[in-house]
Each structure stands twice: as C-alpha cells, then as structure tokens.
Amino acid sequence: MTDNRTLARRPAGRQGTRAPHARDLLAWYDRHRRALPWRALPGEHADPYRVWLSEIMLQQTTVKAVGPYFAKFLALWPDVGVLAASPVEEVMKAWAGLGYYSRARNLHACAKAVVADHGGLFPASLEDLRALPGIGDYTAAAIASIAFGIAAPVVDGNVERVVTRLNLMETPLPAAKPAIRARVAELLDSARPGDFAQATMDLGATICTPKRPACALCPWTGACRAEAEGRQEEFPVKAARKARDTRYGAAFVVVSADGKLLVRTRPDKGLLGGMTEVPGSDWSAGFDPEGAEPPIEARFRRLAGTVTHVFTHFPLELTVSRADVRAGTRPPAGMRWIPLSEVAGEAFPTLMRKVIAHAMGDGDR
Ligand code: SF4
The missing domain is CATH 3.90.79.10 (Nucleoside Triphosphate Pyrophosphohydrolase)
Structure with missing residues (x-):
C-alpha cells in the first residue's frame, strides 16, 4: 500500500456527495486486511479462544507488543481448558511485562468460569459473554461479532477516530461514546459483522491514523465530513485531562x-x-x-x-x-x-x- 497522506480538502464539487457505506469498507478490507496471528484467514471460522485471548491482551497494549505474548500463551495453553487448569501464578508469570495485571488475573478467572459454567465453550451471546470476568462491553461485542457473527457495534479507539471524523462529531470523548456506538450500529453490515468490526479497526490503525491520515487511500473518502473540511486531525475531540501529580x-x-x-x-x-x-x-x-x-x-x-x-x-x-x-x-x-x-x-x-x-x-x- 503506498503512503499518500494528505490533509487537503476535497474539491468542492465532491463534498458530501454520498453517505459512507459498509460495502465500500468491506471491499477495501478484503484487499488490505492486516494479517494478525489471532485473526482467521478469509473463509475460516474464528476461534473464540484466540479472539478472546487477543482482545484481552490488546486492551491498553499495542498489536506489536501483544504478538510475542499471544504466541507464548498459545504454546503454553492451547485451549481454554488447559489455561483454566494451570495455576494462576504461572499465568501471572507469563503475563509479566504486558502491564495492567488485573487483566491476567481476570483472564484466568474467565477461563475457569468458561469451563465451570459453559462446559469449556465460550458462550455465543453478548449477555453471557458480558457476565464473564474481565469481559466488558467492548470485549463482549468484539468476541460476539468476530467469533460468533453477532451484529454488535464494536468501538475501540481506532473506531472512535474514524466515526467522529466521518460525522464531524464535535462532542468531546467520553461523552460522545453513546452517539459513536449508535452510528456504528447504523453503519455495520449485519451479514459480515466480524469483518466489519475488524475492518473499522484496521482502517483506524493503518489509514485513518491520528496524524496525517491517508484519506486518498480511504474507502470512505468522498463520504467523510472531516476530510471535506480539511479538519481530520481535530477529531476525536477529547475532554481536557487533569495533570496528575507525580x-x-x-x-x-x-x-x-x-x-x-x-x-x-x-x-x-x-x-x-x-x-x-x-x-x-x-x-x-x-x-x-x-x-x-x-x-x-x-x-x-x-x-x-x-x-x-x-x-x-x-x-x-x-x-x-x-x-x-x-x-x-x-x-x-x-x-x-x-x-x-x-x-x-x-x-x-x-x-x-x-x-x-x-x-x-x-x-x-
Ligand atoms: S475516515 Fe477516511 S477520509 Fe475520513 S479522515 Fe479518516 S482516512 Fe480520511
């Protein structure tokens, strides 16, 4: 993919000519999807264990940092049953260096709950996923859509950036979150919700980047209000953060x-x-x-x-x-x-x- 980043405004005649559509994003995703170790290949079913493990690891952590940990965990614990049977101390040791350690304790507690309450299979409903330790709204939606094809809006930081730019959303985060979720729910493709979720994440990570987004390569160029006004980098608007004392x-x-x-x-x-x-x-x-x-x-x-x-x-x-x-x-x-x-x-x-x-x-x- 060539890098052709520009913050230029679109020519006036093209501004606001069409609405963003999931099919444009999915067509782009089919050509440019990132190859990630936890991601199923096209035509394969995603493994809920891998999706869950990667999503927990990716909370607050970069794709690059997670890669070696994901490989190590899969080698040590190839499925949720083996992970549940391992002492929590071993899990904490293997997690060391990845940060936010409550995630590791919850990971182990979740594995035990999946074995004890669901026969070792991740439940295929948003509500049951949400009830498991360490799984919040975002992670439940990600697992439900990617592993089980449930049409749930999946909104991470990348998706927030894309959607606030597309819609020129001036409300600062975090107050804008419900409106962003609603917009994603309207946009998503219910025939391919998992691919839609991963596509919006990929778009935010590779094209609609925080600085100098590559709008010329974006499948939603021509449908993006921030691009039309040349104001891409102003979004998402964030509430001012209080400086923390050392x-x-x-x-x-x-x-x-x-x-x-x-x-x-x-x-x-x-x-x-x-x-x-x-x-x-x-x-x-x-x-x-x-x-x-x-x-x-x-x-x-x-x-x-x-x-x-x-x-x-x-x-x-x-x-x-x-x-x-x-x-x-x-x-x-x-x-x-x-x-x-x-x-x-x-x-x-x-x-x-x-x-x-x-x-x-x-x-x-
Ligand atoms: S959604 Fe696409 S067109 Fe809009 S700012 Fe992001 S990269 Fe540019």
Whole structure:
C-alpha cells in the first residue's frame, strides 16, 4: 500500500456527495486486511479462544507488543481448558511485562468460569459473554461479532477516530461514546459483522491514523465530513485531562550472599495486584524518602539516581536502596527469598524490573 497522506480538502464539487457505506469498507478490507496471528484467514471460522485471548491482551497494549505474548500463551495453553487448569501464578508469570495485571488475573478467572459454567465453550451471546470476568462491553461485542457473527457495534479507539471524523462529531470523548456506538450500529453490515468490526479497526490503525491520515487511500473518502473540511486531525475531540501529580516512594533491594533476592507479593486487589515486588514504601505525592522504613535490619546504601515509571493515572519516581546480607538471613513476615537466577521468570511488573536493574548496576553514592 503506498503512503499518500494528505490533509487537503476535497474539491468542492465532491463534498458530501454520498453517505459512507459498509460495502465500500468491506471491499477495501478484503484487499488490505492486516494479517494478525489471532485473526482467521478469509473463509475460516474464528476461534473464540484466540479472539478472546487477543482482545484481552490488546486492551491498553499495542498489536506489536501483544504478538510475542499471544504466541507464548498459545504454546503454553492451547485451549481454554488447559489455561483454566494451570495455576494462576504461572499465568501471572507469563503475563509479566504486558502491564495492567488485573487483566491476567481476570483472564484466568474467565477461563475457569468458561469451563465451570459453559462446559469449556465460550458462550455465543453478548449477555453471557458480558457476565464473564474481565469481559466488558467492548470485549463482549468484539468476541460476539468476530467469533460468533453477532451484529454488535464494536468501538475501540481506532473506531472512535474514524466515526467522529466521518460525522464531524464535535462532542468531546467520553461523552460522545453513546452517539459513536449508535452510528456504528447504523453503519455495520449485519451479514459480515466480524469483518466489519475488524475492518473499522484496521482502517483506524493503518489509514485513518491520528496524524496525517491517508484519506486518498480511504474507502470512505468522498463520504467523510472531516476530510471535506480539511479538519481530520481535530477529531476525536477529547475532554481536557487533569495533570496528575507525580508520586514518590522508596524501594529496597536486599541481596543475600548466596545469590537470593528478598521479595513479597502485592495484595490481589489494586494496582499491580498479585504481582511480585521488592519491599518498599507506599507511594504518595508528599512522600519523604528519609522517613522510609527498610524491611530488614541491614546496612542500606541509597543508590544514585531514581527509577521513574508512568502509570495511566500518575507518574512515579522511586529512590532505590540496596543492602547485601549474609546467607540464611530469615525473611521478614510476608516476604520470601527467590534465587537471582529466577528473577527473569518471576511475575515482576516492568517497574520492579527497572528497580532491580538499577540496583544490580552501579550508581552507589
Ligand atoms: S475516515 Fe477516511 S477520509 Fe475520513 S479522515 Fe479518516 S482516512 Fe480520511
């Protein structure tokens, strides 16, 4: 596909001459669909397990980042029954690095529910899908339409961009969401709802991009109001976001002489729930690193520099202290030692991997 991006207005004579139609989009999709590992080939039936797994992984994550995880999960757990029978800790470990860890816990809970309540087969109704752990309106609609051919409007960020541009929708997100869904419901092709959903996603990902959309290559060029006015990049309109305060905290890396690292498991509920971490303080905007309580009595050295990480709702900055202790030191209550050789396979979130890397490098002050 050649890149021929332009924000030029269409010639006046063509403006608003026709309405967008699903058949134009589907004809484009039949020629230009993305080949994705979880996507059925033309003429094949989509596997609900693959659709579900990919949709959960793709929530908040890019197609590129998901690819290797999808392959790993399929190799480890080729169907929902095997996944349900696996310990949740193994699932968390395999998920580590993909972020938003509540998705991994819900993934496992959902697999168990599919086995316990639906005989190991994903239910073919929006309502029953929506009742499963970790499946919201979007994911239920995506599975229903792609795997079961149910005509449900599927609206992700890509689709929001396409539809608000097509219709010149000035209402900011998220208030515009119901109107966008209604517009997608009107537009979709009930004979090919799964292809329509994937086509709108592909259009948003490859042609109707946030910056400099390639309108000349778009199947809906000539039917798009934003293009007609040369205002593509103004949509979707977003409500102004409040700047979030940075939070601060301390992390303590304790290494024993026999090559072990002191860790604990975060509570199941909340941010990074159920993941492994090195001990540390709470995180807050007014945190004072001098007041942080080390987990164990030892000679801690505060390392130069800090570790920063940006969560969806706030940026975080951690100071890191390290202590080296003798072999056989008893771990404090609620903590445990893991061999340093097993750090790679442990369910550490990305933040903790940064902390450990920081402490294992130099930078002592
Ligand atoms: S829908 Fe098509 S014509 Fe409209 S802005 Fe997006 S790429 Fe351009």
